[in-house]
Amino acid sequence: MAGRHFVKFTFLKLDPAWRRRLGDERAQDKREFAAACNDFAEEHFLRAYSLVGTRGDCDLMIRMACPRLEPIHELHVLLNQSGLMRWADISHSYLAMTKESVYSDEPTPLEPRPGSDSKYLIVYPMWKKREWYRLPEEERMRVMRDHIAVARRFTGIETNTSYSFGLDDQEFVVAFDVDDPAEFLDLVQELRGTESSAYTEFETPIFTCISASIERALDALDGEVVRAPA
Amino acid sequence: MAGRHFVKFTFLKLDPAWRRRLGDERAQDKREFAAACNDFAEEHFLRAYSLVGTRGDCDLMIRMACPRLEPIHELHVLLNQSGLMRWADISHSYLAMTKESVYSDEPTPLEPRPGSDSKYLIVYPMWKKREWYRLPEEERMRVMRDHIAVARRFTGIETNTSYSFGLDDQEFVVAFDVDDPAEFLDLVQELRGTESSAYTEFETPIFTCISASIERALDALDGEVVRAPA
Amino acid sequence: MAGRHFVKFTFLKLDPAWRRRLGDERAQDKREFAAACNDFAEEHFLRAYSLVGTRGDCDLMIRMACPRLEPIHELHVLLNQSGLMRWADISHSYLAMTKESVYSDEPTPLEPRPGSDSKYLIVYPMWKKREWYRLPEEERMRVMRDHIAVARRFTGIETNTSYSFGLDDQEFVVAFDVDDPAEFLDLVQELRGTESSAYTEFETPIFTCISASIERALDALDGEVVRAPA
């Protein structure tokens, strides 16, 4: 199945007042949220991440991919039924699609790569300067080759590029599977010296997301472990 | 009737606390909101869209058009009577008017095109750089012709341009009837290489809106289907 | 009385929770607010406007003018006593003064023109680029004459310029009496081509305000008409 996929990143921020609810209520809120995610994950790609301790403006991220947009819409409708969404805001949201790249040779760029079990996913939206798009194609190719050559020396990092032109505010959403954040930091710092870096307009916010099961990402919200009701 | 129309885009964001209300109360809140919209739609142009799953800063959009501003004002007064507006904020609002274009040959630019039953409406406010307005007219004409020539190759997309100079913050509100978001993404990415793109100052936020009846757009807010009371 | 006046534009945004109050409470809240405004209007200039349906970040605007600042302060102290201000925020606020212009020949620039019964008032704060102020005076005069010449062809529009240098964030607050928004839109679009436009730094937000009695502007907040208590 080599068609293009929609990719959605939904970041949630809990109202601190949610933590004032009774433990049983919070457990129920989390179970309902997890159930909707797990149903979706039976047929589609879904991963969960915790941002507790890495950022302050969001607590949890779910990442979805699907060849059609409707199932992603429907999952969010179901989440709106869950108790958790009575106390949560979507603080950041990125909609994108996969697309064949003219520059890189990412494997299977058109679908999400489910297998990478890295410990972190680092995600950010990106805009390039308009000057970039006015360069001749061979010039852009040369600049990107230089960029890719630097990146390739950092072998522990896998890139997932998706495209948002016209669908959402940003032009790209870039996501990196990372096991060692220090290696990623060194890569990004080294890339600052490449020519391609000068054509970046914006690339924040940068989210360091901790891979987790949806249950563990939910439990990090109030520090309590949910068990199935007896 | 070839007069100019006011066009209004009202984006709503529900307070998560609304979802804590009883199901019956929420159903009533939605019925009141829908009733006001449906009354307006009997005499004027009104369309509804859901943004659940595509963005995080708004949940629902209603799009209105009318030769006079008063009915649009009065609809919003009526909406303020509805239960839903006791729990909702207008997170984004764009006021514009239709106008004959000197560049394009959009059909019936002065009134909304009701018939297009596309699955998505993509909307964004736009500002051009001030340099644009200082170019000689023939130069602007040449640049726009190049832009339009690219756009025409993407046959599944219909453009609706409206003008906000002096009426609202932005200069234009651009809306596209789209069935295949991937086609629109490819168009926008290709347009980045045109000369006209260099004269764009801002064109965010970009809203991917899912066409829906007002009832369906409201039901997506809490995942529950409203039926007429017995 | 040809002295300079303070001019104040106070934009209110109601907390949606206000609409959850009982109808009688809301009526009382509105009566108290209107009473304070009407008292002020007996001796000073005060006009009210509704923004319901034209913007999302404010619902109501009151515009005051007075040779001294104290009465404007005291009116706002009285408004703070009213029930309405227990549920409202001042979302935008502009303080300015009238001043003789070196460029234009606005009639009676030093005091508010009470008589214009236009249907809309369009208001925005404005900053000019610092380069503007470094131009030789005759150069600025020439640029402004060109600007004014364009504006004069649009005869249905009356300009009210006030000055905020050092008193508030913006440099100017510009307000236009308008009966036909389309005419104003066309004027602003045409002015984009003038030299003066290139010296504008910012001129947003732009508020399309609907002229109303204070009572009607208040009634638009919840769609209910207040009558004097029996």
Place this chain on the structure above:
Amino acid sequence: MAGRHFVKFTFLKLDPAWRRRLGDERAQDKREFAAACNDFAEEHFLRAYSLVGTRGDCDLMIRMACPRLEPIHELHVLLNQSGLMRWADISHSYLAMTKESVYSDEPTPLEPRPGSDSKYLIVYPMWKKREWYRLPEEERMRVMRDHIAVARRFTGIETNTSYSFGLDDQEFVVAFDVDDPAEFLDLVQELRGTESSAYTEFETPIFTCISASIERALDALDGEVVRAPA
């Protein structure tokens, strides 16, 4: 005592919900706040100002000065005990220090000038462009002399400059004792034409603060006068 002083400007914004409290509770909240301020003022410099009617994003400002930072910290700890801070946010906060100026001859630049009983204090944070700091010293001296020469012609205005480099976001906090806002407006407008003005990066927000006793500034919050309990 010619040492340098810390200067602190704390702007408060009341939650509109505070005005829903009973009159007695509000009176008590205000008395506790005033008591903490008056205790501090016995040994240190403290002034209060009302912004009711001049801005929308703050209601009250207290201005403190002290050779050490600890008493300012301790005053804010005491304010946190007061009922008022259970309903108030610090919407703007500026920390600065006095310092001898190389350009001006402000009297006693190292300590606050308590005596000026002007009716208004106009305050704003300021940043200069980095180019300014790369100019040769004699060049900066020349530019500043020109600036000061203009300012001196406006004799009703007294300048208080304080420095925030490295202590807070802004570089300077500038405060002006003003009796006639129109005179200050004219001064700021005229300064736009000086060379020094071109080196200003930002100088907003601009706060027109009305001098008041702490009791009067507090009474402006709800329009009710507090008297000592019987």
Place this chain on the structure above:
Amino acid sequence: MAGRHFVKFTFLKLDPAWRRRLGDERAQDKREFAAACNDFAEEHFLRAYSLVGTRGDCDLMIRMACPRLEPIHELHVLLNQSGLMRWADISHSYLAMTKESVYSDEPTPLEPRPGSDSKYLIVYPMWKKREWYRLPEEERMRVMRDHIAVARRFTGIETNTSYSFGLDDQEFVVAFDVDDPAEFLDLVQELRGTESSAYTEFETPIFTCISASIERALDALDGEVVRAPA
């Protein structure tokens, strides 16, 4: 142990409503928060600071360092269990890592320096302009040497640089141990004249943090001293 450390700065802002809780409840909320911090501090680096009186957008900061990210995540999960986080928001958050510097000779750059018992910690995130990264290495070395030479004359200040490239929005988080804020102010002002300063893109917000035990920093939130329950 010369490995690199993760460094985290978590700034908290209390909801004013927290101060409406009963004294005993607040004491319990603070004890739970302190207990989690003190447990972490037994094995890892943790310092607490008060911002009461120096800023308005945060009240308290905790600074952590650890060779692995997981314990920092787990501490924040535990904090989410505490009563205080039911009423607090993380208003600012900075994630970074230590790294050997090519320019400076900071002692032990790879681990936090626990011993410095200075009275203040001044912290800010920093971004350099992209032009900086395109300079030849010897040029950057020369510019930084000049910068460091100025800084060395201010002997009371110790610098702690950490790196955030790709992990968080900013490129660097810079923290200074300071006993005399006036000395730091003079240093920063003098650095404005160096060449390196021209390559700074952003360096705000700037936080003046008052060193305190976690208990004292918590007590500053409501002005009440917590004692262990009898």
